[in-house]
Amino acid sequence: MTCSPEEAVRGLWRTVAARDFDAFGDWLTDDCVYVDMPVGLALAARGPVDIAKRVSIGLAGLAAYENHDGLLVADGDAVMYEHSETWTFTSGETFVLPFATVHRVRDGKVSLWKDYWDFGAIMNHAPAWWVESLASADTSWVYDATGLI
Structure with missing residues (x-):
């Protein structure tokens, strides 16, 4: 059974939160593209293995790492997710990083x-x-998504 776009995004973020x-x-689809928009399209990753590396x-x-669930809005296959993450470094520093994430979902992924x-x-x-x-x-994951997104 294929899950809804909302379920796919929530499932992905549960997996990220578990660092699994x-x-x-x-x-993720086999051709999924992941981009940290602040660093640019030339440093994207493509496919589940390379996205996991990235x-x-x-x-x-x-x-420690914690994802704080937030607003999730879906419009068909487009899902926007506002959330934040708490990062705790091994040397003790901790900070909260706010995110807005845009997803497209195809066939439940x-x-x-x-x-x-x-x-x-x-x-x-x-x-x-x-x-x-x-x-x-490791930068073996680098995929240039310029012109693709």
Whole structure:
């Protein structure tokens, strides 16, 4: 049975909250595109495996992560989700990052995932060691979505 667009988005975010990167394929189409809009379309990821790699760069090494459910609005296959995340770093720093996320859903799975958030908020709150670790992160997931979205 195919789930509704709202159910697909909520299922995806339960999976993100659990940091169950192996289960992303349960909620994402094989050709799903993920974009952190503040960093641009040239640094998108495509497909569940690469999207999991991309998302894990930020979340896997945290001491704790919590997604705070918020407003979800659906219009056919388009779903907008306003939420926030609490990031707790292994060195003790904690901050809350507000998000607005836009999804497109096809056949019960998310086919487009665009996150809108404040890049400055991360840079102002994340510890220097975490920011520095981004320079050596796995970038095998990089997909240039310019012209696609």
